[in-house]
Amino acid sequence: MDFEFLGNRPGKSVILQTNVFTNGLGGREQKFSLWFDPGADFHYYKLLWNDYQVVFFVDDTPIRVYKNNIIRGVGYPTHTLQVITSFWDGSSWATDGGKTKVNYSNAPFHASFQDFNIDGCISMPNSPNKDCASQKYWWNNKKYWQLNPQQLKSLEDVRKKYMKYDYCTDKSRYPTPRPECSEK
Secondary structure, eight states: OEEEEEOOOTTSOOEEEEEOOBTTBOOOOEEEEOSSOTTTSOOOEEEEEOSSEEEEEETTEEEEEEEOOGGGTOOOOOSOOOOOOOOOOOTTTSSGGGTSOOOGGGOSOOOOOOSOOOOOOOOBTTBOOGGGGSTTSGGGSGGGSSOOHHHHHHHHHHHHHHEEEEGGGOTTTOSSOOGGGGGO
C-alpha cells in the first residue's frame, strides 16, 4: 500500500497518490489534490489494515477504503508490510503529467518525520502469523471493520472535492473494469 507525493509547482496543490498491491500487482491508483501544503507543517498519514478493509487516512480523515472481497475473487493485501521512504524521479509522468521536471539544483532533498508510530503484528514473509487476526489487536475490534457514519461522510466529502483520478473510472486504461470497481 502506497502513499506517494507527486511533485508540485509553486502555487499548485500537491497530489497525493495512493495505490493498493495484491499478489504483487498494483495499478489501483487514486489521486487526491491535498487541501493543504504538506511541506508547511507535519500531518498524519495512516493506514488501517485488517481482514475487512484497508483505510487510508490523512489527519484522521479517511480518503480511501479498499474492502476485502476475496470471497468475490478480488485480490486483497495479504503479504507482510514494510515501511520504505524514498525519493525517486517521476518527472516523466508525475508532475503535471510529465511537463515539469525535477530541478536538481534544489538538491539535496530531505524528508522529516515526527510522531512516527507503527502498531502491527509481527509476521515473517513465508511464515504468516495466524494470531494477527485475533481480537487482542485493537484494529481487529468490530468497530474497525467498517467506517462509522461520520467517517463515511468525511470520505464522501473528500472524494467529491479533492479526488483527481480513480483507476476504477479510467476506461482507456481498463476498458473492462477491475472486479473491485463494480461495487463503487
